[in-house]
Amino acid sequence: MxxxxxxxxxxxxxxxxxxxxxxxxxxxxxxxxxxxxxxxxxxxxxxxxxxASWSEGELRDAVHAAVAELDGEPVEVGGWRGDYAQVITEAVRNSGEGPEHGSLRVSDHREWGDGGGAPTADRFEVGSDDVEDVYCLSVSPPWPGTFTVVSVDLTVSVAAGRC
Structure with missing residues (x-):
């Protein structure tokens, strides 16, 4: 040089x-x-x-978009498609809100009727390790508990906070 x-x-x-x-x-x-x-x-x-991390607004928007997608629509569950927790997780991830690979937790809380018989609704807490916000989704009818694929018309509602 x-x-x-x-x-x-x-x-x-x-x-x-x-x-x-x-x-x-x-x-x-x-x-x-x-x-x-x-x-x-x-x-x-x-x-x-x-x-790679959720913000509070992204999680809120993704959960509400997932509820709008699932509510009143026929959903195929059972078999390799998994249970309601898997369906909710896929709906939140496919909402277009939030990170593609961020941490997302969907945990189930089954709600039983007065007589202790069949469950009346399945409830799920949706949250992330990135934010403190948690949303409670109520899904009915309850999980059919089958290994074969069935089509179920879901009624889904969301509330802020723990179940």
Whole structure:
């Protein structure tokens, strides 16, 4: 590299025993490239974190969109399709709100009738490790408990808070 007027080169050979070239911190351009690389890396990490975690508004919108999709519509359950928790999880993820791979919890709370016989409704808490908000979804009719695929017309309602 040609040195003009005593200017420092932007790249120098690494002193760590390799033949690689690295930014030269003695050069003003090298320092700018080092700072720019650190800034770019920090922004990239922040964007990746933001895309992988739920916000309160995203979770609320996703849950309400899932309820609107499931309420009054025939849904096939049983067999490989799983139970209501799986159906709710897929509806929340497919709502278009929130991160594609963020943490999502759907836990069931079965509600039994007065006589202790058949359950009257299945209730599910939907939440995330990223936010404190939790939503309670009431789904009826109760889970048919079958291994064959059946079509069920669901009635789904949502309330903020735990079940």
């Amino acid at each position: 040609d040195q003009q007027d005593g200017a420092e080169p932007v790249f120098v050979r690494s002193r760590w025993g390799t033949n690689r070239y690295v930014y030269n911190p003695a050069s003003p351009v090298g320092r700018a490239l080092i700072a720019g690389s650190l800034l770019f890396g920090g922004i990239a990490l922040w964007v990746l974190h933001d895309d």
